[in-house]
Amino acid sequence: MVFNDTKVVPARLHFHRASGAEIEVFCLEPVSPAEYNLAFASNRTCSWKCVIGNAKRWKDDVIQNDSIGSGLSAKLLQRDGRTGVVEFSWNSGDSFSQILEQCGQVPIPPYLNRETEQIDKERYQTLYAKIKGSVAAPTAGLHFTEEVLKAIRDNGVDIQNVCLHVGAGTFLPVKTDNVAEHPMHREPFSVSLSLLRKLRDSAGKTVAVGTTSVRTLESLYYVGVSCIEKGHPEDVGQWDPYTRDYPYSTGDALDAIIQFLEKEGLESLTAGTRIIIVPGFTFRIVNRMVTNFHQPESTLILLISAFVGGDWRTIYNFALSHGVRFLSYGDSSLLFRKTL
Numbered sequence: 649m650v651f652n653d654t655k656v657v658p659a660r661l662h663f664h665r666a667s668g669a670e671i672e673v674f675c676l677e678p679v680s681p682a683e684y685n686l687a688f689a690s691n692r693t694c695s696w697k698c699v700i701g702n703a704k705r706w707k708d709d710v711i712q713n714d715s716i717g718s719g720l721s722a723k724l725l726q727r728d729g730r731t732g733v734v735e736f737s738w739n740s741g742d743s744f745s746q747i748l749e750q751c752g753q754v755p756i757p758p759y760l761n762r763e764t765e766q767i768d769k770e771r772y773q774t775l776y777a778k779i780k781g782s783v784a785a786p787t788a789g790l791h792f793t794e795e796v797l798k799a800i801r802d803n804g805v806d807i808q809n810v811c812l813h814v815g816a817g818t819f820l821p822v823k824t825d826n827v828a829e830h831p832m833h834r835e836p837f838s839v840s841l842s843l844l845r846k847l848r849d850s851a852g853k854t855v856a857v858g859t860t861s862v863r864t865l866e867s868l869y870y871v872g873v874s875c876i877e878k879g880h881p882e883d884v885g886q887w888d889p890y891t892r893d894y895p896y897s898t899g900d901a902l903d904a905i906i907q908f909l910e911k912e913g914l915e916s917l918t919a920g921t922r923i924i925i926v927p928g929f930t931f932r933i934v935n936r937m938v939t940n941f942h943q944p945e946s947t948l949i950l951l952i953s954a955f956v957g958g959d960w961r962t963i964y965n966f967a968l969s970h971g972v973r974f975l976s977y978g979d980s981s982l983l984f985r986k987t988l
Contacts, residue, residue, distance in 0.1 A: 649800060649855040650843070650865060652786040653809040655777035657688075657745075658752030658769070663711035663722055671711055672701030673722060674755060675748075676783065676816055677836075679733050684781045684813065684836075688745035695725060695735040699816060703730050715751040718742075745780065755783050755816075757976050759943065772976070781813035781836070787976040788858035788939045805855075808846065812837035812864045812921075821945045830947065832886045832922040837864045840916045841909050844868070847933060848902040855936040859948050862955075865933045867921040869894075872901025875908045883920040889929055898932040925951040927958055935985045941967050941974040957986030 659675040675696045678687030687694045700706065706724055713720040719739040726733040738747055753764040754772050774789035775797070801807060815833050822830045847854065847868070856862045867884040873894060874882040905917055924947060937955060941964065942948035953960045963981070966972075973979045 649805050649857060650808050650810055650861050651774070651776060651789055651792075651857045652812055652814075652860045652864065653774075653776050653778040654782040654786060654811050654813050654860070655780045656754060656773055656782045656785050656814075657780050658748050658754050659783045660753040660755045660764070661713060661720075661722075661748075661751055662753075663713050665705065665709060665711050669705040670702060671706050671722075673734055674699040674701070674783070674816065675734075675752075676731070677813075684779075688743060688748075688780055690744045691741060692739075693735060693737045694744050695733055697731060698734045699731055700724075700727075700734070701730075703727070703732070713751050718747055718751050720747055720751055757784065759975060760977075776809070778809070779811045779813075781811075783816050784814040785976065786812075786814060786858040786860045788980055790977070791938075791980045792857070806846065808843045810837060810839050810843065810861055810864045812860045814860055821943075822947060822950075823945070827924075827926055827950065828887075830924070832924045832947070834883065834920045834922050835860075835863075836918070836920045837867065838916050838918045839864065839868065841906065841914070844902055844906050844909070844917065848899055848906065851898065852935055854934050855938065856934045857938045859937075859939055859951055862934050862937055862951065863921060863923055863925065866925065866929075866931060867919070867923050868905065868917075869898055869901045869932045870923070871917065871919050872896070872904045875904035876900065879908075881905065881908060881917060881919050884923045886922040886924050889923065889925075901932075925954050927954045929954045931955065931985055937983045937985070938980055939983060940976065940978050940980050941972060943975060952983070955985050956983055959986070 661673045663671045675698050677697050678684055679695045679697055681687050710721050710723050721737050723735045724732055725735050754768045756764050756768050756772055772785050775792055813836050815835050824830050856865055870884045870888045871881045873896060876896060
């Protein structure tokens with residue numbers, strides 16, 4: 649059973665211009681330093697790609713955060729519509745991770761239609777969250793308590809972790825009539841060498857907790873293909889699974905990653921994925937999935953449809969008729985992959 653141990657950071661910050669206009673800055677991914685751990689450890693300045701609320705009101709001035717003692721200011725380095733690169737500076741000597749804890753808010757999903765509450769800092773986080781970097785929780789994991797995890801272990805299930813940092817793209821609805829026009833954003837992930845070996849030796853016996861774990865595990869095949877064909881791992885493109893027929897087995901792909909890591913003396917694979925899972929996708933690793941009930945017009949519904957062989961409406965009609973709660977703080981399900 650594979651869990652995503654990413655940790656949600658309070659990535660939503662509020663600033664004010666001298667004129668009084670409020671600017672919301674939502675950190676997406678670090679730019680300088682580009683590594684998450686280095687960006688969070690920065691103690692004077694760092695820059696991030698951000699979503700900017702009220703962006704039209706922000707000119708070239710430096711804006712200030714009003715939290716007492718932080719000394720946090722922000723300068724817009726680049727702008728691209730509602731996103732841009734923002735340079736943060738502060739003088740307290742704290743790490744940027746500490747600054748976020750002091751000044752930031754947990755970016756709860758917009759469909760909750762409310763402001764972040766103090767309890768969200770605890771509730772919108774899995775029990776096993778470990779590696780900081782997500783702006784959204786892998787919410788299927790919110791159902792697992794210490795008692796449930798112990799019961800799973802006691803039943804002989806091997807619990808393993810991957811890490812995929814969930815980006816703001818998870819909130820984006822599919823607004824195009826043709827899903828081919830919907831862009832998927834890159835999300836970084838890591839998988840340990842020990843887990844890769846276990847996956848190679850346990851074909852058809854993998855339960856993924858959450859769609860983020862599914863996307864991580866299913867991306868491994870295409871990373872393995874790049875190792876076979878190019879000699880090194882590459883990021884997985886959005887449409888890589890659909891562009892051609894692949895002659896390699898899942899074992900071939902996993903072996904190629906394992907051999908690359910062993911050759912380089914690495915204990916884990918680090919890569920990125922933009923993979924989109926839609927009907928017609930060939931699942932190669934995951935055969936059971938724990939997931940919540942998702943909103944219409946989302947890429948998550950497409951993934952569910954692909955996993956259960958297109959019969960997702962039967963499942964969702966049952967949920968609707970039995971008072972099942974939807975979305976992040978809702979109920980969960982165990983789905984079995986349909987073999988076509």
